[in-house]
Amino acid sequence: GGIITQTPKFLIGQEGQKLTLKCQQNFNHDTMYWYRQDSGKGLRLIYYSITENDLQKGDLSEGYDASREKKSSFSLTVTSAQKNEMAVFLCASSIRDWGYAEQFFGPGTRLTVL
């Protein structure tokens, strides 16, 4: 088995601030993902990474940067936090970028922008 760790669990920021979320996995999975979930909405893909140093944009990449420094870690940066923004960011990983591969999810980082 394995686990996905996301830090921080709660993130409070100011409007215009750059904020970084981190994700670590010990599954030894190749592919990692960042999703955003707004209240009452489904998960939307922000970025994913097929392997170390690879980055692929999802449907919601504008306003975000990502970094896959090593196989086990995947960071997401909110480049300029929007006032009153509230969302949960979920990190996930899968063995490969196959469409049928199970994705394993972390517990999430809850973002609040004041």
Next chain:
Amino acid sequence: GDSVTQTEGPVTVSESESLIINCTYSATSIAYPNLFWYVRYPGEGLQLLLKVITAGQKGSSRGFEATYNKETTSFHLQKASVQESDSAVYYCALGEGAGNTGKLIFGLGTTLQVQP
């Protein structure tokens, strides 16, 4: 475009009653869709409940079943007799089959509340 529509919640049922959560999909740009049900139990992370990658096949797990119906573009989740421990949020998701993106398209989620 590609999308997933599922039963709007919350859905409240009594223990031992039957359950169906509807899921329909549109896969206009996906040649071979894969279909998934993910679940989030209270206090836990999102996890896979079941998946089906071949049209016409049925997946099952923890007493839940879902059949991949290509004709009706549906993947409804069913259980004959729910338990209180099934209370959770259920997400239907669509993935690319032959593609290599691993990208999932999720529905909005359906909150299930099972009353004792």
